[in-house]
Amino acid sequence: xxxxxxxxxxxxxxMELNLMVEAGAGSGKTEEMSKRIxxxxxxxxxxxxxxxxxxxxxxxxxELRERVRTILKRKYAETNxxxxxxxxxxxxxxxIGTIHAFCAKLLRERPIEAGIDPRxxxxxxxxxxxxxxxxxxxxVLTAGVExxxxxxxxxxxxVRESVVKNFLKIVCDNQDVNFVLPGxxxxxxxxxxxxxxxxxxxxxxxxxxxxxxxxDDVVMVWQKATACKKA
Numbered sequence: 001x002x003x004x005x006x007x008x009x010x011x012x013x014x015m016e017l018n019l020m021v022e023a024g025a026g027s028g029k030t031e032e033m034s035k036r037i038x039x040x041x042x043x044x045x046x047x048x049x050x051x052x053x054x055x056x057x058x059x060x061x062x063e064l065r066e067r068v069r070t071i072l073k074r075k076y077a078e079t080n081x082x083x084x085x086x087x088x089x090x091x092x093x094x095x096i097g098t099i100h101a102f103c104a105k106l107l108r109e110r111p112i113e114a115g116i117d118p119r120x121x122x123x124x125x126x127x128x129x130x131x132x133x134x135x136x137x138x139x140v141l142t143a144g145v146e147x148x149x150x151x152x153x154x155x156x157x158x159v160r161e162s163v164v165k166n167f168l169k170i171v172c173d174n175q176d177v178n179f180v181l182p183g184x185x186x187x188x189x190x191x192x193x194x195x196x197x198x199x200x201x202x203x204x205x206x207x208x209x210x211x212x213x214x215x216d217d218v219v220m221v222w223q224k225a226t227a228c229k230k231a
Contacts, residue, residue: 008028008032008035011032011035011036012035012038013039015039015040015045030060030064030067031067034064034068034071035071037053037068037094038068038072041072041083041084041086042079042081042084042087043083044083047090048087048093049093052095052096052102053094054097054098054099055097056098056099057098058101061096061097061098061101068094069088069091072084072087076088104122136161136164136168152189153189
């Protein structure tokens, strides 16, 4: 008898309850899910084509599908339950897969209602990354006057390209969120650049004025930064 057997019994027997199961890797969640599907069809509470099982990974979906098939075969051989036999014959009507695959299935069944092209393709993470990379490259290569000003500001304020790409990923992954960006600055590009130069000039003067009071390691960093800026 397992220590959590009571909880496992609830998963496989309490058909009328909505449950959240929280457990570590390798604890048997897939096994318990397959038992719950078995209980649903064996009791007649649900038909196999009324069940949807969502997993995070394709590998987990394949494992669960095979586990359900195996347990149905074994139980039918033991009990000769016709409901189990029917479920086994129509197991292909039970959707077991990732959330992405399930959503794609719904959209392919009703593309007109969803307002999308019936020939749409579901891209994987690698292709999604490639698409975002191409969007950024096209932006840089075809940049006009205004875009080049933004790219110049990125260079002045040391905004790394990786930061911009990461923000693009966040926007693409959360299309339901209305991102509110800061308004356009009142100052022109030349005015902003002039202010930056004034700040740098004043900062440099302060550093030189207190040069003897600054620790050696900080002075070294400042000297390297100044040399790189001149280069």
